[in-house]
Amino acid sequence: MPxxxxxxxxxxxxxxxxxxxxxxxxxxxxxxxxxxxxAVEKLGYRPSVIAxxxxxxxxxxxxxxxxxxxxxxxxxxxxxxxxGMAEAAARHGYHVLAFPSxxxxxxxxxxxxxVERERVDGFALSNTNLDDPRVHYLLDIDFPFVAxxxxxxxxxxxxxxxxxxxxxxxxxxxxxELGHRRIACLAWPEESLTGQYRLTGYRQAxxxxxxxxxxxxVIRAENHYRHAYQAAQTWLxxxxxxxxxxxxxxxxxxxxxxxxxxxxxxxxxxxxxxVVGFDDAPITGYLRPPLTSLRQPIAEIGERMVTMLIDxxxxxxxxxxxxxxKPRLIxxxxxxxxxxxx
Amino acid sequence: MPxxxxxxxxxxxxxxxxxxxxxxxxxxxxxxxxxxxxAVEKLGYRPSVIAxxxxxxxxxxxxxxxxxxxxxxxxxxxxxxxxGMAEAAARHGYHVLAFPSxxxxxxxxxxxxxVERERVDGFALSNTNLDDPRVHYLLDIDFPFVAxxxxxxxxxxxxxxxxxxxxxxxxxxxxxELGHRRIACLAWPEESLTGQYRLTGYRQAxxxxxxxxxxxxVIRAENHYRHAYQAAQTWLxxxxxxxxxxxxxxxxxxxxxxxxxxxxxxxxxxxxxxVVGFDDAPITGYLRPPLTSLRQPIAEIGERMVTMLIDxxxxxxxxxxxxxxKPRLIxxxxxxxxxxxx
DNA sequence: CCGGGTGGCTTAAACGTTTAAATTATACCA
DNA sequence: TGGTATAATTTAAACGTTTAAGCCACCCGG
Numbered sequence: 125m126p127x128x129x130x131x132x133x134x135x136x137x138x139x140x141x142x143x144x145x146x147x148x149x150x151x152x153x154x155x156x157x158x159x160x161x162x163a164v165e166k167l168g169y170r171p172s173v174i175a176x177x178x179x180x181x182x183x184x185x186x187x188x189x190x191x192x193x194x195x196x197x198x199x200x201x202x203x204x205x206x207x208g209m210a211e212a213a214a215r216h217g218y219h220v221l222a223f224p225s226x227x228x229x230x231x232x233x234x235x236x237x238x239v240e241r242e243r244v245d246g247f248a249l250s251n252t253n254l255d256d257p258r259v260h261y262l263l264d265i266d267f268p269f270v271a272x273x274x275x276x277x278x279x280x281x282x283x284x285x286x287x288x289x290x291x292x293x294x295x296x297x298x299x300x301e302l303g304h305r306r307i308a309c310l311a312w313p314e315e316s317l318t319g320q321y322r323l324t325g326y327r328q329a330x331x332x333x334x335x336x337x338x339x340x341x342v343i344r345a346e347n348h349y350r351h352a353y354q355a356a357q358t359w360l361x362x363x364x365x366x367x368x369x370x371x372x373x374x375x376x377x378x379x380x381x382x383x384x385x386x387x388x389x390x391x392x393x394x395x396x397x398x399v400v401g402f403d404d405a406p407i408t409g410y411l412r413p414p415l416t417s418l419r420q421p422i423a424e425i426g427e428r429m430v431t432m433l434i435d436x437x438x439x440x441x442x443x444x445x446x447x448x449x450k451p452r453l454i455x456x457x458x459x460x461x462x463x464x465x466x
Numbered sequence: 467m468p469x470x471x472x473x474x475x476x477x478x479x480x481x482x483x484x485x486x487x488x489x490x491x492x493x494x495x496x497x498x499x500x501x502x503x504x505a506v507e508k509l510g511y512r513p514s515v516i517a518x519x520x521x522x523x524x525x526x527x528x529x530x531x532x533x534x535x536x537x538x539x540x541x542x543x544x545x546x547x548x549x550g551m552a553e554a555a556a557r558h559g560y561h562v563l564a565f566p567s568x569x570x571x572x573x574x575x576x577x578x579x580x581v582e583r584e585r586v587d588g589f590a591l592s593n594t595n596l597d598d599p600r601v602h603y604l605l606d607i608d609f610p611f612v613a614x615x616x617x618x619x620x621x622x623x624x625x626x627x628x629x630x631x632x633x634x635x636x637x638x639x640x641x642x643e644l645g646h647r648r649i650a651c652l653a654w655p656e657e658s659l660t661g662q663y664r665l666t667g668y669r670q671a672x673x674x675x676x677x678x679x680x681x682x683x684v685i686r687a688e689n690h691y692r693h694a695y696q697a698a699q700t701w702l703x704x705x706x707x708x709x710x711x712x713x714x715x716x717x718x719x720x721x722x723x724x725x726x727x728x729x730x731x732x733x734x735x736x737x738x739x740x741v742v743g744f745d746d747a748p749i750t751g752y753l754r755p756p757l758t759s760l761r762q763p764i765a766e767i768g769e770r771m772v773t774m775l776i777d778x779x780x781x782x783x784x785x786x787x788x789x790x791x792k793p794r795l796i797x798x799x800x801x802x803x804x805x806x807x808x
Numbered sequence: 809c810c811g812g813g814t815g816g817c818t819t820a821a822a823c824g825t826t827t828a829a830a831t832t833a834t835a836c837c838a
Numbered sequence: 839t840g841g842t843a844t845a846a847t848t849t850a851a852a853c854g855t856t857t858a859a860g861c862c863a864c865c866c867g868g
Contacts, residue, residue: 125584127824138848143826150827151845170582174519175824178853183516185563192549198748203544207534211566219585221527222562224553240512242467242854243561349752380752387754406540407749410691410722412729469854480818485856492857493815517854520823812866819860830849837842 126167135163146171185221186213186433187244189234190251196349197377200405201422205272208426209248216434218245232261239267245437248272248429252283254317268436270429274317282436284428284447288318288402291418291451292325292372295400298416298453299370300333303464304398308341308368310355310378319344322374322402341368345378352381360389360397369464370398376405379415383458394461404454413457420451468509476505488513527563528555528775529586531576532593538691539719542747543764547614550768551590558776560587574603581609587779590614590771594625596659610778612771615660624778626770626789630660630744633760633793634667634714637742640758640795641712642675645806646740650683650710652697652720661686664716664744683710687720694723702731702739711739711806718743718750721757725800736803746796755799762793 132139137156144150145160152160163169177183188209193199210220221244223234235258238244246268249258256275263281271283292309299307309326312319323342330337343358345351352373359368373379379401386397393399394413401408404419428449432442474481479498486492487502494502505511519525530551535541552562563586565576577600580586588610591600598617605623613625634651641649651668654661665684672679685700687693694715701710715721721743728739735741736755743750746761770791774784 125582129824139825140827140849141847144847147826151847153846156846168582172520172824173583173585174516174525175853176826177516178514178520178823178855179825179827181853190545190549192546193748196748196751198542199545200540203532203541204534206548206564207532207566210564211568214566220564222548222552222564224549224556226553240467240510241515243515377752380749384752384754405749406535406538407722409538410719410726412726412754471854481855482818482820482857483816486817489856493817495816498816514854517823518856520825520853521855521857523823810868813864814866815862815864817861817863819858821858822856823854826852828849828851830847832845832847834845835843838840 125172126169128169128171130167131160131163131169134167135160181242182245182437183243184218185244186218186246186248186430187221187223187235187238188248188250189223189225191225191228197347198405200376200403200407201420204422205250205426208423209430212427212430213434216430218430218434220248231257235261239265246270246433248433252317253315268433270433270436270442272425272429274321282432282442282445284425284432284449286420286425286451287448288322288451289325289328291402291453292322292374293329294451294453295372295416295418296326296329296333298455298459299372299398299400300329302370302398302459302462304370304462305335305464306338306341306366306368307335307370307372308343308359310352310371310373310382311342311344312374313344313346319374326372347375347377349377349381352378353385356382356385357389360386360391368397370400370459370462372400374402376401376403376408376415376417379417379458380411383411383415394457394459396462398459398462400453400459402451408454409456411458413461416456416459417454418451419454421449424449467514468511470511470513472509473502473505473511476509477502523584524587524779525585526560527586528560528588528590528772529563529565529577529580530590530592531565531567533567533570539689540747542718542745542749543762546764547592547768550765551772554769554772558772560772560776562590573599577603581607588612588775590775594659595657610775612775612778612784614767614771616663617659624774624784624787626767626774626791628762628767628793629790630664630793631667631670633744633795634664634716635671636793636795637714637758637760638668638671638675640797640801641714641740641742642671644712644740644801644804646712646804647677647806648680648683648708648710649677649712649714650685650701652694652713652715652724653684653686654716655686655688661716668714689717689719691719691723694720695727698724698727699731702728702733712741712801712804713739714742716744718745718747718757718759721759721800722753725753725757736799736801738804740801740804742795742801744793750796751798753800755803758798758801759796760793761796763791766791 128139128142131142250272252271252273252275259275262269311323343355371382379399383393386393401415401417404417408415408417435442470481470484473484592614594613594615594617601617604611616627653665685697713724721741724741725735728735743757743759746759750757750759777784
């Protein structure tokens with residue numbers, strides 16, 4: 125690989141002049157400028173990112189880590205999220221460094237390692253939670269990061285999030301328009317901040333419609349198929365005149381659990397029970413019936429996070445520093461075919 | 467961040483001594499050794515990866531790129547694959563750099579960029595194909611890489627692959643044991659090398675069982691739901707005594723297309739038609755019926771690729787340099803309930 | 809008692825950049 | 839013509855490491 129010295133020799137100038145030409149700084153005569161560019165072209169010279177990094181004390185890397193899903197669960201948005209970030213980052217001369225999260229016991233040590241060894245200039249976080257220790261640590265050492273998801277409202281940091289409340293509200297309103305009145309919600313445990321926001325959307329939409337949320341209409345469960353299946357069973361064993369006619373599940377995986385429970389109870393999803401999911405996993409369109417779901421603007425989230433992060437790395441404050449994006453309801457047969465006579 | 471100079475000052479030695487202590491090289495007295503380690507501890511010093519990289523002319527980065535799936539398709543193994551690589555890499559002091567592949571027109575320029583700017587020490591490739599231009603380029607410039615998948619058999623390079631032929635053979639044998647005789651295969655276009663291997667497994671298993679592959683039993687299609695659905699329809703419109711009783715699809719996505727086509731034709735998958743997929747996507751267990759599929763040992767693939775690549779980066783030849791791993795047939799109801807009277 | 813070997817440490821160069829400061833050449837003005 | 843401002847270029851230091859080479863004191867053998 126040719127270095128700046130080779131270019132300098134080839135062009136008959138000092139390495140400083142080459143550097144000035146390449147960075148468009150300093151005062152260089154037009155003739156020299158051309159000569160240097162020709163030498164660069166001839167040798168196929170590209171500056172070494174490592175040497176530049178040492179000089180500038182930066183790595184031009186964005187660190188990102190995630191906890192892998194158990195084999196029976198899926199993360200439908202991860203691939204697009206990483207790719208979206210990688211693409212946006214590349215446009216700014218940055219790259220995404222994927223590092224593993226191992227034990228849940230010590231969440232921050234992989235992050236600390238990256239910071240201390242100067243591997244990354246900033247982090248993208250996802251799956252943040254209230255009092256997230258990573259957010260706490262990074263705020264503490266004042267290291268640049270942007271989160272996908274909110275955390276403790278008292279902490280001031282840059283984040284991008286999907287407006288789960290607005291999303292679920294859309295879903296409930298859609299069901300209301302179809303004539304549903306007994307609408308249940310399959311929610312997450314109380315600790316989950318994202319779960320809280322989404323559940324709030326459900327409660328607000330119901331309240332706005334003047335509907336009381338009956339006891340038992342909200343069931344909290346972990347994001348597992350089996351839990352969702354069991355929760356649905358408790359609803360479906362109620363008499364037809366009392367049981368929910370529609371279910372909003374906080375993820376597609378849980379929605380699938382509900383759909384299968386309904387089918388196993390002899391009900392036709394879409395006609396006897398409307399189901400809505402969240403995430404719009406690629407699979408949703410191929411389920412029977414295809415699942416209505418809330419699609420998150422993943423590419424935009426990745427893009428926004430990267431540009432905000434680069435602002436922070438450069439010492440600027442991104443504006444806005446908090447971004448809430450609306451998900452879009454993709455209507456499919458799991459609700460469309462369930463129109464109720466009003 | 468403290469540097470080696472700070473440690474040297476703190477310990478009252480030269481920076482060379484600090485370096486010798488940290489790298490366990492050179493001759494350092496026990497007393498000095500201790501003093502340096504204490505200074506390191508006290509200051510919380512960690513060597514800068516960038517400075518080490520400049521010195522050693524290496525980045526300790528493994529580049530990996532993939533083409534994102536269209537929104538209605540899924541890549542069930544990508545997440546585990548990257549995470550597996552990231553984990554194995556981290557154990558050896560390496561990290562995974564994710565860079566985007568943009569246009570299909572110029573596949574190699576993102577790779578060239580990474581090479582020329584010295585961003586990575588080697589590459590992990592996936593979705594290789596016969597005469598893959600990336601493999602060609604990297605062989606040409608003699609840059610370290612390991613591929614997930616084979617390419618032109620005349621090229622000598624390191625790869626790890628899943629034995630698709632053995633996998634499909636397993637699947638066909640499983641169907642044969644259940645009493646199936648009219649077994650169809652939903653294959654990929656001829657250009658796909660992976661598709662060729664898998665199809666070979668089908669043909670071999672059929673031949674070994676003394677069964678002739680009837681015209682029309684093999685249909686080639688792109689890896690899309692809709693194509694799979696249509697292919698299945700052409701089989702299912704045949705009279706029951708002639709049509710295939712089992713289908714081996716080369717991916718889960720295509721298997722889902724077949725399952726839905728069968729259901730829409732009034733058949734019960736599992737009883738009237740057995741279906742096998744490939745990849746064992748997390749969703750397969752939740753389909754109705756749950757889909758029998760071939761699981762690839764993703765974590766092991768990532769692990770192997772990384773260790774082989776690190777060998778190559780160090781100038782050693784990995785042994786073995788070609789690894790073929792067997793997938794495992796995960797039997798579920800989509801075949802289990804289809805036992806035929808023999 | 810002197811020479812050579814060696815253990816233990818430091819000096820200094822190198823990796824490939826950027827950039828402040830110094831130097832040289834050129835032009836302009838009094 | 840001499841001095842100064844300015845344009846163009848070079849020199850050299852710096853970023854944080856590693857490591858070859860050098861240095862010094864000490865010990866040991868002859």
